[in-house]
Amino acid sequence: MRPPGITAITLVVVVYLGAALAVLQGFVSGGLPIDFSASLMAQVSGMAAGYGAAIMLILMSRSPWLERGVGAGRLSRWHAWGAPLVIILTVLHAFAAVAAWAEVESIDLIAATYQVLNLPGLMTALVGTVILVLIGVTSIRAVRRRISYERWHFLHLLTYLAVGFGFVHQLAGPDLVGRRWLQIAWALLYCYAFALVLRWRVFQPIFQLWRHRLRVEDVRQESEDVMSVLMSGQHLDELRAEPGQFFRWRFLTRETWRSAYPFSLSAPPTRHRLRITIKASGDGTRRLFAVPRGTLVFAEGPYGVITSRRRRRPRVLLIAGGVGITPMRSLFEVIDLPGKDITLVYRASKEQDLVLKHEIDEIAERSGARVVYLVGPSSDTANDISAHALNRIVGDVRDHDVYLCASPGLAARVRGSLMDSGLPRHQLHEERFSL
Amino acid sequence: MSDAALDYQRRIPRITRSSVTASPSLIRWTLRIVTVTLFGAATAIGVNLGVSAPDISPTVVHHGHVASP
Numbered sequence: 001m002r003p004p005g006i007t008a009i010t011l012v013v014v015v016y017l018g019a020a021l022a023v024l025q026g027f028v029s030g031g032l033p034i035d036f037s038a039s040l041m042a043q044v045s046g047m048a049a050g051y052g053a054a055i056m057l058i059l060m061s062r063s064p065w066l067e068r069g070v071g072a073g074r075l076s077r078w079h080a081w082g083a084p085l086v087i088i089l090t091v092l093h094a095f096a097a098v099a100a101w102a103e104v105e106s107i108d109l110i111a112a113t114y115q116v117l118n119l120p121g122l123m124t125a126l127v128g129t130v131i132l133v134l135i136g137v138t139s140i141r142a143v144r145r146r147i148s149y150e151r152w153h154f155l156h157l158l159t160y161l162a163v164g165f166g167f168v169h170q171l172a173g174p175d176l177v178g179r180r181w182l183q184i185a186w187a188l189l190y191c192y193a194f195a196l197v198l199r200w201r202v203f204q205p206i207f208q209l210w211r212h213r214l215r216v217e218d219v220r221q222e223s224e225d226v227m228s229v230l231m232s233g234q235h236l237d238e239l240r241a242e243p244g245q246f247f248r249w250r251f252l253t254r255e256t257w258r259s260a261y262p263f264s265l266s267a268p269p270t271r272h273r274l275r276i277t278i279k280a281s282g283d284g285t286r287r288l289f290a291v292p293r294g295t296l297v298f299a300e301g302p303y304g305v306i307t308s309r310r311r312r313r314p315r316v317l318l319i320a321g322g323v324g325i326t327p328m329r330s331l332f333e334v335i336d337l338p339g340k341d342i343t344l345v346y347r348a349s350k351e352q353d354l355v356l357k358h359e360i361d362e363i364a365e366r367s368g369a370r371v372v373y374l375v376g377p378s379s380d381t382a383n384d385i386s387a388h389a390l391n392r393i394v395g396d397v398r399d400h401d402v403y404l405c406a407s408p409g410l411a412a413r414v415r416g417s418l419m420d421s422g423l424p425r426h427q428l429h430e431e432r433f434s435l
Numbered sequence: 436m437s438d439a440a441l442d443y444q445r446r447i448p449r450i451t452r453s454s455v456t457a458s459p460s461l462i463r464w465t466l467r468i469v470t471v472t473l474f475g476a477a478t479a480i481g482v483n484l485g486v487s488a489p490d491i492s493p494t495v496v497h498h499g500h501v502a503s504p
Binding site: 024171172176177178181183184185186188191192194195198199203207211216235238290371 | 436445462466469470473474476477478480481482484485486488489491
């Protein structure tokens with residue numbers, strides 16, 4: 001039995017409590033009464049940015065306690081929301097600190113910048129800030145679309161360097177200096193954040209590579225731009241992967257080793273084999289189509305919470321859009337219910353895009369479960385996946401646990417419609433990620 | 436053994452090698468020890484960094500008091 005993870009509510013309470021303490025320290029370290037000045041702004045934004053940077057590292061550390069309890073999708077969304085805030089606070093802190101220095105020295109901002117950068121640890125902090133800003137800019141949706149996932153991912157890895165550079169000057173800041181216990185607590189926060197990253201993002205995949213010796217056994221074309229990769233390895237049962245979960249896969253060839261891609265298992269895992277199904281969505285994923293048999297695979301995981309453990313209602317509705325069928329296909333095979341209580345709705349724009357259809361039909365025939373294929377343009381009302389349409393298919397959708405995996409646009413429409421129809425939030429299970 | 440299986444063994448022989456003999460419980464305990472050691476080291480480094488951190492901010496050395504950037 002796996003230990004339970006930390007719940008989302010517990011994590012939110014702990015993180016906000018820590019943030020409140022950090023900001024409070026920023027306010028009171030300037031002395032009382034509080035003087036609203038550039039100096040105060042520098043202290044408060046500096047404390048908040050420093051605390052936030054460590055929290056962002058922890059959220060993305062892939063710690064199983066977080067991934068299992070909170071969910072990879074939710075952690076990613078919190079990171080996507082919090083990271084820009086940390087960058088803005090860092091930049092605000094830098095400008096406010098230079099302004100405060102200029103005010104005290106009675107010099108202009110350029111001279112103040114020069115003097116500040118000559119203080120110990122400040123040049124590295126500047127480099128760290130520049131890296132963070134660069135990462136922030138390349139993560140803006142319009143810019144992000146113009147660069148490949150591989151480049152963006154590589155740039156993103158520089159975050160660790162940037163956060164490390166920022167930490168160099170933090171213990172000497174006026175908010176912490178002279179307060180020994182605070183300095184120790186602050187240093188521990190950063191050391192634990194980096195230890196989590198090292199443990200789960202570096203040691204764990206290396207260990208899994210050694211223990212499981214995962215290699216590509218076969219690559220099979222499912223459609224023009226979708227293929228399945230079958231991998232073999234040892235002791236795969238020890239991974240305790242479940243249908244519906246995903247791994248981050250890194251195929252160790254000269255062309256593909258730099259990037260890790262999140263792909264769901266498209267078949268229930270066995271003791272010796274795992275299978276994923278991939279859609280080419282860019283040059284990087286297209287390169288995976290040429291991965292030769294025998295290639296070693298570096299796998300981080302399993303992650304994801306859309307497993308059959310989440311089921312609470314007597315009936316299940318699985319909704320898949322396009323290649324979102326992969327986790328649904330695995331769940332469809334293993335959900336422990338009479339066939340009549342399971343329905344799979346599979347949406348695709350063309351008949352050829354219904355990948356794994358033959359397997360789904362086989363499972364449905366065996367179990368008696370129902371499959372509804374919705375194929376054609378979304379303008380056709382017959383392909384509607386609103387709550388109203390789903391009610392027509394399955395009866396009252398509120399009697400069901402609903403599992404959803406589709407493109408972000410389709411998933412948002414279905415989610416919105418289901419919520420509006422009164423489906424309780426805890427009955428909707430979905431993992432949101434996109435390349 | 437079928438032709439396909441023979442072909443499979445020729446191409447990726449390492450997959451069919453006998454597995455590493457360490458038992459799952461030994462592996463689990465080793466990983467726990469690695470985790471505890473890692474966090475023990477992180478604690479030692481963190482405490483050491485905190486204890487040896489400066490008592491006076493470089494900005495205070497220059498001036499009475501101003502925010503350190």
